[in-house]
Amino acid sequence: MESVAYAWLASGLAIGMAALGAGIGMGYLVGKGLEGVSRQPEAAGSIQRLMVMGIAFVEALALYGLVIAFFLVFKT
């Protein structure tokens, strides 16, 4: 019973910390992207495309944590 509680705690911590790191990274990405667009509005298209690609990379890191969290919840 106690191990199940630890698994639930660990799953919460896994997604929370993964989202923390990914959130910081995504904030940097979007902030710098907006800075670039406001500085050079004619390059908005290519900046936006690169930014979305970078966001997908960062998001994958958070999703690793989400998958681990799901496994911890459902495997117990």
Next chain:
Amino acid sequence: MEHFLLRVVVPLSIGSLRLDITQAVIIMWVSCMLLGLLFFLSVRQVGMIPRGVRNILEAILLFIREDIVKRNLGLEGTCYFPFVATLFLFVLISNWIGLFPHSFTATSNINVPAALAFLVFAYVQVEGIRRKGFLGYLRHYAPEGIPPALYPIMIPIEIISTLAKPFSLAVRLFANMLAGHMVILVFLGMTATGVWFLKAVPLCGAVVMAMFEIFVGLIQAYIFSMLTAIYLSEAVGAE
């Protein structure tokens, strides 16, 4: 969780090797046939001016050729265009077909992205050997401009990074697809419980997540083929 487990439809095995036909295999056949049908319908048209579904296919293929293949591999890399385009379209159709109710996302099972990533890995190594020769291929593991004293450190790092690429390629696609569909499942599970006037909130969440999944499926297909092109350009490109 049981929505993401494989169900055996036709048991099939050779000795101890299990080759069961599961619902994921059937969904992959369906997506292959769907792609084949789309291309059959659009290729059958004659003339230069596209009509109907051929517009979409031409736009997608042009995007893959110009933005993914030529940007990374240059003009002579166009011979890799069929491989990259096939990967893109298969991953895209597999991601999107899982959004239909009672369907199954083949890419949310780790075996399918792992097989695709292993295919990419093997193809990149074979192309690297074929284009540069075996010695030139080995030279890739000891980059230029590094003093030979560092080779005992650099060569294992290069080998590990080469082996980690297909792993990250597979896990990225798998994790995105599994997590996205799992979030939809959790939202829909919430609608089964709770008071009736609060059930609309998770339902709206599920709808929004389903729309987001359309976007994520496209982005993941783009990233998968983009990384394939980048790995190919590393293996094949300028030494």
